[in-house]
Amino acid sequence: QVQLQESGPGLVKPSQTLSLTCSVSGDPISGSNYYWTWIRQPAGKGLEWIGRIFTSGTTNYNPSLKSRVTISVDTSKNQFSLKLSSVTAADTAVYYCARSPGGYDLYYYYYYMDVWGKGTTVTVSS
């Protein structure tokens, strides 16, 4: 049974870089046919897709965050990571990592998050 666990600092200063890691157990990232995704949710608000990485290293980012986001994968550690630079208070949120099947099914493109981590709260404050 695959499980994901986010880890990283819970407090980041404004203008610094937020760095989080998602550790995957029960499913090797290497050779898998999944995307590995980051999502965030400010307190009391909705979900925002940050971006994803495929096993091959191909990435897609939310255009609203693209200039500040880097997602990478370390198959030797079975982990993938998120870096968000130049953070402000607006980046304060619960950050989730997730496993994502994606591809074409006859006529439609499908992409969804089928396994989620429990989330980690990141606060941006001096």
Added chain:
Amino acid sequence: QSVLTQPPSASGTPGQRVTISCSGSSSNIGSHTVNWYQQLPGTAPKLLIFSGNQRPSGVPDRFSGSKSGTSASLAISGLQSEDEADYYCATWDDSLNGLCVFGTGTKVTVL
């Protein structure tokens, strides 16, 4: 920044049927399958419906999804107290080189 519109709230008594709408456009719902997530208070979202009307193992068949044009719906039949949660629709969007977009979310209250 949500491009998918949902009603902020919905409610029903136990046993009733509740429907949640999700309105999008030709670049998202009109072109791709829709997924639904359930988020119980204080927990991570959970996949409820994928690829339009498929349920992951363990999700009761009381939950069903449908789509027509650029809108989608989630129906909960036989509403139960444990269904009280936030529900989000989501799909892929072809604009701006592609991204996943979520709905604004709907809080379901069991009266």
